[in-house]
Amino acid sequence: MEIRFSVHITIETSTGRKEFGNFELGANRETATELFTLLKGTTTPSGSRYILLEFTEDIAGLAVPIGIKHCCLDELKENTAIITRAIFKTHQLEQ
Template sequence: MKTNFEISLKFKLCKGIEEYGCFQVGANELFAKELFNMMEGTEDITKESIMLIDFIKWERGIPFPVNAKHCTYNQLATNVKLITRELFKQHQLAH
């Protein structure tokens, strides 16, 4: 099976963490890492950071967490816009 990368969006709730969205960012590891590194957020947990973004590598159907960022609603909005723009550019270059 092919290695793929994803960026997973999660809420931090009183009852725990719940995934509500996911971006499949493809098999290009360099692109996936650069995209995640461009995103806003911090590795540190703060009271304002109520969203969690996980960077996950899928290999042979098994998820391997690579990195994570905690962010605010505003940072999340910026990140979703960034992911969408960069994925669009990546797909345009592929065709």
């Protein structure tokens, strides 16, 4: 059974949560966890932090939540850059 790690990006709307992004972090638990800890945000929602980053372990197609962070739009911009750099670095090392 293959295990993968992901960060799902959702926003709270008047009709509920709406997922609008997803980053696949790979199968290495340690690397994925370290990356998630680098992301900006708080574990509790507050003020303008209406974007939810949900760190999941995907087991046989089922996403099991591991951690969450609430962030604002500026933090999301930084988080996207952090994740993109890490993914780029990983793929460059694999080649």
